[in-house]
Amino acid sequence: MKGIRLRYGLFILSIIVIMAFLPTGGNAAAKSFVDPTKKYTYTQLGKDIKELQQQYPDLVKVKTIGKSEYGRNIYAVSLGKGSAKVFINGSHHAREWMTTSLNMELIDQYAAAYKGNKKIGGYNVRSLLNSSTLWFVPMVNPDGVTLQQQGLNAFPKSTHSSLIKMNKGSKNFKRWKANAKGIDLNRQYNAGWSAIKNSPKSPSYKNYKGKTPESAKEVKAIISFVNQINPEMAIAYHSSGEVLYWNYKQSAANKKRDLIYAKKIGSMTGYSLVYPGPNPSGGGFTDWFISKKKKPGFTPEIGKYVVETELPLSAFSRVWSQNKAVSLYAAQESIKLKDARDKKAADAVKKDSTAKKKNAAKLKSYYATNIKKTADLKITSAHQKLYNTVTKDIAALEKKVKSLPSKYTKGIKADINDMKTHQKRSLAFQNAVKEGAILQKNQTAMINYMKAGKADTNINSKYNTLNKSITTMEKKIGAVYTAEVRSLFKTKYITPAVNTRMNNQYEKDRVNLLIVMEKQVKEKKYEEAKKNLDSLKVMEDKSKKLKADSKRYPTYKTYEASLNTWKQKLIKQIEAALSPAPEPAPETEKELEAEPELLKEPAEEPLAAETAEPNQAEENPAVETPAEMDTSITQ
Numbered sequence: 001m002k003g004i005r006l007r008y009g010l011f012i013l014s015i016i017v018i019m020a021f022l023p024t025g026g027n028a029a030a031k032s033f034v035d036p037t038k039k040y041t042y043t044q045l046g047k048d049i050k051e052l053q054q055q056y057p058d059l060v061k062v063k064t065i066g067k068s069e070y071g072r073n074i075y076a077v078s079l080g081k082g083s084a085k086v087f088i089n090g091s092h093h094a095r096e097w098m099t100t101s102l103n104m105e106l107i108d109q110y111a112a113a114y115k116g117n118k119k120i121g122g123y124n125v126r127s128l129l130n131s132s133t134l135w136f137v138p139m140v141n142p143d144g145v146t147l148q149q150q151g152l153n154a155f156p157k158s159t160h161s162s163l164i165k166m167n168k169g170s171k172n173f174k175r176w177k178a179n180a181k182g183i184d185l186n187r188q189y190n191a192g193w194s195a196i197k198n199s200p201k202s203p204s205y206k207n208y209k210g211k212t213p214e215s216a217k218e219v220k221a222i223i224s225f226v227n228q229i230n231p232e233m234a235i236a237y238h239s240s241g242e243v244l245y246w247n248y249k250q251s252a253a254n255k256k257r258d259l260i261y262a263k264k265i266g267s268m269t270g271y272s273l274v275y276p277g278p279n280p281s282g283g284g285f286t287d288w289f290i291s292k293k294k295k296p297g298f299t300p301e302i303g304k305y306v307v308e309t310e311l312p313l314s315a316f317s318r319v320w321s322q323n324k325a326v327s328l329y330a331a332q333e334s335i336k337l338k339d340a341r342d343k344k345a346a347d348a349v350k351k352d353s354t355a356k357k358k359n360a361a362k363l364k365s366y367y368a369t370n371i372k373k374t375a376d377l378k379i380t381s382a383h384q385k386l387y388n389t390v391t392k393d394i395a396a397l398e399k400k401v402k403s404l405p406s407k408y409t410k411g412i413k414a415d416i417n418d419m420k421t422h423q424k425r426s427l428a429f430q431n432a433v434k435e436g437a438i439l440q441k442n443q444t445a446m447i448n449y450m451k452a453g454k455a456d457t458n459i460n461s462k463y464n465t466l467n468k469s470i471t472t473m474e475k476k477i478g479a480v481y482t483a484e485v486r487s488l489f490k491t492k493y494i495t496p497a498v499n500t501r502m503n504n505q506y507e508k509d510r511v512n513l514l515i516v517m518e519k520q521v522k523e524k525k526y527e528e529a530k531k532n533l534d535s536l537k538v539m540e541d542k543s544k545k546l547k548a549d550s551k552r553y554p555t556y557k558t559y560e561a562s563l564n565t566w567k568q569k570l571i572k573q574i575e576a577a578l579s580p581a582p583e584p585a586p587e588t589e590k591e592l593e594a595e596p597e598l599l600k601e602p603a604e605e606p607l608a609a610e611t612a613e614p615n616q617a618e619e620n621p622a623v624e625t626p627a628e629m630d631t632s633i634t635q
Contacts, residue, residue, distance in 0.1 A: 031055070034108040036101040036316045041149060042072060042142045048104055049075055056111045059129070065137065066221025069181045070155070072142035074221050079107055079114075080133035083405075084338035086330045087231040089137040089222070092186045092238065092285060093177045094144030098311045099237035099302060102319060103138035106327055110134070121268075121325025123332065132331040132338075135229055140218055143180035148173050148310070155180065167205045175308040177206035179218055184208055186238070188219040191248065191291045192282020206308075209283055222285065226293075232334035232341070233261075234297040235327065236285045240306050242322075244271040245299035248280060248287040258296045261333060268329065269322040271300055295337075300326070339405075346408035349400045353415035356393040360419040362386060367429035371485045374492040379430050387426050394419050428479040435469075435476040436493040442469040443497045450504060453558025455511055455566055463501065463508045470497050503553040506543035507563070510536060514566050521570060526577045529570065536567065 033051045038044075053060045061078040068074060088106070090099030112118075113125035139145055146154045151173050152163060159180075166182040167173060178184045182203025187196055190213035199209040214220060226234070246262035247255060266273050280287075286297035302319045303311040311319075366383040370376060397416050401409050446462045477489045513536055520529040547553045 032108055032112070034101070034104045036098075036105045036320070037313055039149060039313070040097055040101040040104070042139060042146050045075065045100065045104065045139055045142075046073070048108075049077055052077070052107060052111060056115065059111055059114060060107070065225040067217060068141070068143045069179055069217050070143045072146070074137065074140065074142065074218060076225060077107055077136045077138065078133050079110055079136070080129035080331070082129065082131035082133055082335065084132040084331070084335040085229050085231040086132065086134050086327065086334050087137075087226060087229065087234040088134060088237070088327055088330075089140050089235075089285070090237045091139045091141050091145055092236060093184075094141055094148040094173075094179070095175060095177055095308070095310045096237075096239040097139070097145045097149065098239055098313075098316060098319065100138045100145070101316060102237055102302065102323060103136050105320060106134075106324070107136055107138075109324065110327075120328060123325055123328035125328065128328055128331045128335070131335050134327055134331060135225075135231065137222065137225070140222060141179050141185055144176060144178055144185075147180050148176040162203075166203050173205075174310065175205060177308075178204065178208060179216060181216070182208055183210045183216045185216055185218050186236075186285060187283035188214055188216050189223075189283055189285055189288035190214050191284070191287040192280070195279070196281055196283045213283075223288075226289070232295060232337040233330045234286060234289045234295070235330060236297070236299050237323075238299055238301050239311050240303040241301040242269070242271045242304060243274050243301045244269070245274050245276075245284075245286065245301075246297075247274075247276055248282065248284075248290045248297075250290060251294075254290075254294060254296075258290075261296050262298065264329060265298060265300070265326055268326055269300060271322070296333075342405050343408055345400075346404050346412065349397065349404065350412050350415075353397050353412045353419075356390075356397065357415040357418050359386075360390045360393070360422045363390060363422040363426040367426045367480075368482050368485060371429075371488065374488050377433055377436065377488060377492055379433050383426070383430075387423065387430070390419060390423050390426075394423060425481040428476070428481065429485070432473070432476040432480050432489055435473050436489065439466075439469045439473045439493050439497050442466045443500050446500055446504060450507070450556040450559050453556065453562055455507075455514075455559055455562040457511065457515065459504070459508050459511050463504060466497065466501055470494065470501065473497070499552050503546070506539050506546065507556075507559065510539050510543070510563055513539065514563070514570065517570050521573050521577075524577070526574050530574050530578065533571070533574075 033055065034048050049062055053062050059079060059081070063076050063078075064073045065076045066074045088103060090103040091097050109120065110125055110129065113120050114129050117126050119125065147163065152160045152171065155163065162182075163173075163180070164171060166178070167176065182205070184204075184207050187193075187199065187207065187209040193209060193213040196209050199207055202208065210216060214223060244262060244266055246258055246265075250258060262273050265271070282288075282291075284299065286299045289295065289297035300323065302323065303315045306312075363383075363386055366380065366386070394416060397412065397419075401412055401416070404412075442462075442465050446466045449458060449462045473489075473493055477486050477494070480486045480489060513532055517529045517532050517536075520526070520532070547555045
């Protein structure tokens with residue numbers, strides 16, 4: 001029994017050991033790509049971004065949003081799949097490059113947590129990133145960071161003297177804050193820029209605001225990118241001091257809103273909130289974001305205060321523990337802000353769509369309500385103007401709907417569908433009127449041809465064009481709203497055109513039969529041509545019977561005369577061909593006398609006693625000539 005228990009225990013222990021090494025859904029260890037315990041360079045940034053994108057291709061996206069003054073890439077990295085966006089950046093200031101380390105560690109750890117379905121700081125990373133997107137620009141100032149870390153050797157010799165001059169004659173660039181042109185990027189934004197105090201008069205390692213706002217390439221890239229992604233919230237990391245800037249000339253309502261967020265971030269990080277005075281110095285990124293976008297913007301100063309230099313690498317573990325969940329909190333609140341903004345926008349669009357739907361309903365008077373008689377079948381300038389307005393309104397509303405979540409667009413889409421119904425019916429009416437004009441034109445062409453009175457093959461093209469036009473018009477009328485209006489269209493356009501078609505159908509058939517007969521005569525098929533005269537007579541009779549109703553089916557006498565002339569010509573040709581040839585006339589006495597003597601029998605000598613009898617000339621038998629024959633052919 002002991003042996004069995006021992007073996008069973010060992011088996012259970014084996015299972016436990018194996019399970020300990022198997023990955024589980026929420027606790028699987030993920031490879032780390034970012035090492036924040038080392039000096040973080042521009043070169044390392046590029047390598048890490050590439051590896052993260054390769055490791056998480058469905059989650060991490062990368063783009064270059066611009067170039068620095070010396071041509072280095074300014075990278076933007078996105079993390080997430082939702083429409084609510086947060087913008088996070090670091091290293092506006094060169095010596096504050098640990099903020100880049102923090103940005104990159106956030107991307108690394110959040111991506112791993114998403115894949116492993118883990119939480120960070122109590123926040124469900126996967127859930128948040130499915131509903132939001134975090135956009136990072138980890139290194140806004142790659143030239144400045146490179147200069148601060150590597151010194152003059154990273155730049156052309158031709159720039160060394162000017163760089164040293166901007167650094168107050170020192171070759172030690174550890175205190176460098178500006179970009180490599182000596183412009184302080186966080187004093188470049190057009191938010192209170194003109195009121196910035198204590199700015200050097202020329203480029204410097206710190207605080208020089210530039211000759212004009214937003215002139216530095218790096219700042220231009222950031223502004224353009226923010227305008228593109230339209231984030232709900234922004235966090236610009238700086239160092240040092242463990243304080244939080246959150247306020248810049250907001251409205252009272254926005255200040256009250258943003259203070260709630262600031263207090264939460266302060267409690268998460270332990271950072272003190274800075275309350276600026278009545279005339280705060282501007283020019284910073286979050287100053288611009290808060291004042292121009294009217295949205296929450298925060299500037300956490302990471303790390304304990306250091307004087308004009310970089311934070312020590314040993315500070316990172318504390319910085320990470322303080323800030324690892326801040327961006328997730330920002331994502332959570334941005335989702336709410338986006339939803340509230342979407343609802344507000346949807347409410348405004350719904351109000352607009354309701355008014356536009358009411359206006360679109362006025363189209364009905366032009367395609368149905370006021371159409372009482374055939375004279376009303378016309379397109380007025382007022383109708384066309386209103387139709388064009390409704391068409392533009394539909395396009396504008398559909399564009400707005402695309403930017404809204406579907407949960408807020410049901411009523412708007414219903415209004416758009418109502419507008420489209422009126423638009424469609426209005427267009428069907430207009431198309432029918434336009435097609436009616438074409439039908440009338442083709443009908444007139446048919447009538448004018450008949451009046452011209454020359455029977456020829458052109459009747460086929462005129463007839464076929466009219467026939468096709470009638471078919472097209474019938475389709476257009478089929479799309480018209482209400483049976484009453486459709487009836488008016490038929491009365492005005494279809495009925496007269498059909499009468500014209502019917503009136504000339506037999507004439508068309510007669511022309512085509514005459515063409516056939518003409519060919520038969522040419523080919524000497526006279527008997528076949530003669531038989532077709534009977535068919536021609538049937539067509540003539542039907543045409544006469546139809547035209548008994550002269551009001552609906554007028555006779556075109558000149559055209560009839562042309563047809564008859566054509567027919568008579570063929571009749572003569574047929575008669576001439578089918579008449580029997582005349583018999584040869586008998587030989588006359590003179591012709592007989594002219595025959596050789598050898599053909600004559602010798603004459604008998606008359607007896608003296610006999611007397612000659614009277615010489616009776618033979619009478620020619622009666623012979624019929626073609627003129628005397630009955631050559632009549634039933635016509």
